[in-house]
Structures are given as C-alpha cells and as structure tokens.
Amino acid sequence: VIPDPNEYYFRRPDRRFSDEEFILPTLDGEAFKEAVFAIDCSGSMGKEEAAYCISEVCQIFRLFEKVRGRLIFHDTEVYDQGDIDDIKDIPQEIWGRGGTDFRPVFEFIKENNLNPSVLVFFTDGEGDFPDEVPNYDVIWLCLTDASLPFGKVIRIDISDLRPIYC
Secondary structure, three states, X not given: OEEEEEEEEOOOOOHHHOOOOOOOOEEEEEEXXXXXXXXXXXXXXXXXXXXXXXXXXXXXXXXXXXXXXXXXXXXXXXXXXEEEOOHHHOOOXXXXXXXXXXXXXXXXXXXOOOOOXXXXXXXXXXXXXXXXXXXXXXXXXXXOOOOOXXXXXXXXXXXXXXXXXX
C-alpha cells in the first residue's frame, strides 16, 4: 500500500489555522501499487467456485477504481492473463484443471520482476507451498478449512452465494 492523496478527509484542524473562517478537507489516502490476483483452476475447484472467484475479482475492480493488477490462473502451471486495468479485461472462463501447486505463481512473480503490494489467492488451499515467505503481503481467500503456511487467511463460505458476473 502506498500513499495516494486522492481521498478527502475531515480531521480536526491544526490549531495554527483555527482563526480561518472555513475548514477545508485534507487530501490523503492509500492505494495498492499493484496487486496480483491468482485464481486456483485445479481439478478440486469446481465451475461454481471458479465463477465465484472471477466475480470477486470483478467486484474488486468495481469498488476500487484505482486498482491495477495482474490476473493469473494456475494449477501446477501458470496461465498468465496479463495486466488488468478494467473489468472488461477480466476473462469469464477458467482453464487448467490439473493438480495444485502454488510455487509456480511465486516463481512467475519473481521471474517477471513483478513487484506487487499484495498477492491475492482464490483457492481451496490444497496444494504445494513455497518454502520461503515472500517479501510482499499474501492474502488467501480460502473456500475450505485448509491450513495455509503464511499470509492472511480469509475463509469464505460460498454455499449461499451466487457469482455476480462482470
């Protein structure tokens, strides 16, 4: 997360300016420098789960207009979808369907000199993990109770949710 002075905030004014006739808001805020979104497209992730993951990425781009990111589908390989600047850049279909190995995603980021603020995984959490913790934040949006070795884990129960298509 980097400073992004595009948000207005009203905070208590500085006493040095208390004699002013009016109070102006402060420009402040934070933004992602770049996010990498990795969607698990292994055989253990069904079509419903995949559709939900794609719809969540779409919602992120709808809610946070300044997000820049890269979309990756992965199973035991990486299927790079390229840079995503707008919802229309997000593919609606997932391919892959092999086993699950998270290591190629981390290797892809390193080999392509990507410098993400955050890596967001959409997964069921079953797979092989790297031995080293990366130097950027990792968020696991996990659809099961799987144990994940590092990063922030957010458990999602999609049983009552329906995907919102882009």
